[in-house]
Amino acid sequence: MSLDNASRPVWKGADELVPSRYALRVGEIDVLVVSDGVLSLPGAMLAHNADPAVRGAWLDDMFLPRDVLEWALNVVVVRSGGRTILIDAGMGVEFPDLPRAGRLVQRLEAAGIDLPSLTDVVLTHMHMDHVGGLLVDGVKDRLRPDLRVHVAAAEAKFWESPDFSRVSMPPGFPDALRQTAKRFLSEYHRQLRPFEAEYEVAPGVLVTRTGGHTPGHSVVRLASGSDRLTFAGDAVFQVGFEHPDWYNGFEHDPEEAARVRVRLLRELAANRESLVATHLSFPSVCHVAVAGDVFRWVPGPWEY
Numbered sequence: 001m002s003l004d005n006a007s008r009p010v011w012k013g014a015d016e017l018v019p020s021r022y023a024l025r026v027g028e029i030d031v032l033v034v035s036d037g038v039l040s041l042p043g044a045m046l047a048h049n050a051d052p053a054v055r056g057a058w059l060d061d062m063f064l065p066r067d068v069l070e071w072a073l074n075v076v077v078v079r080s081g082g083r084t085i086l087i088d089a090g091m092g093v094e095f096p097d098l099p100r101a102g103r104l105v106q107r108l109e110a111a112g113i114d115l116p117s118l119t120d121v122v123l124t125h126m127h128m129d130h131v132g133g134l135l136v137d138g139v140k141d142r143l144r145p146d147l148r149v150h151v152a153a154a155e156a157k158f159w160e161s162p163d164f165s166r167v168s169m170p171p172g173f174p175d176a177l178r179q180t181a182k183r184f185l186s187e188y189h190r191q192l193r194p195f196e197a198e199y200e201v202a203p204g205v206l207v208t209r210t211g212g213h214t215p216g217h218s219v220v221r222l223a224s225g226s227d228r229l230t231f232a233g234d235a236v237f238q239v240g241f242e243h244p245d246w247y248n249g250f251e252h253d254p255e256e257a258a259r260v261r262v263r264l265l266r267e268l269a270a271n272r273e274s275l276v277a278t279h280l281s282f283p284s285v286c287h288v289a290v291a292g293d294v295f296r297w298v299p300g301p302w303e304y
């Protein structure tokens, strides 16, 4: 089965056949989840510390192929207190073998969001699938000169001399990640607003450093009235509910990443808030429940 958006004559007239944006509200805060596309990655990336047979059985149980998985790549736009905040920026064109991602700018525009209307960018971390969209030709020129780019100080520092000794990535990825982060730091150094532990970007929009996935990995907590939603970036993957202790191949400190995941999932389950994450199936709005020692993923109903 393939849900590609390539135009098919039978559906003539539709711009895209599969929805790529989903709007919701968190109290007074407007939230739009936008899909940047999908990343095709080896199944082993899900859990490099799991027995391959056990990992394979999990994929079978989920009706997913064992070899190559399509990872969702979600980006979020938030409006609060007169600010329009882009949280992460998708893949851009940073890696030639991932051509089905990098649709962010076209999809923002289709949703009525012009690049000059963005007042802030928040980066959960500086892997290329989170910053690449800002490096696409012509994008920076269209962003406002007083744009603020918020990233943990520890993240910017890490990419000056990144450690890849604990990751398990396909060939070519470490070099591409290094180069992209380096280029990002040099192109956007004037816009960078590094924060230490946390920063309130706009009313009810709090970015908080977690570490783990990368040393400066951060999540964004939205709170308005009694409504709560957390954008977890790469702290939670689909497999992480049932197997929070499985190490994702892109985690630079896998043990700490697992601790961060468990802590966050426990908290979200306890306070019943909504979760959105980069690589959970679009639009990824869901809840978390505790299931014995692990967790259960509870997808939210579509509301439209």
Ligand SMILES: [Zn+2]
Pocket: 127, 129, 130, 234, 278, 279
């Ligand atoms: Zn990612």
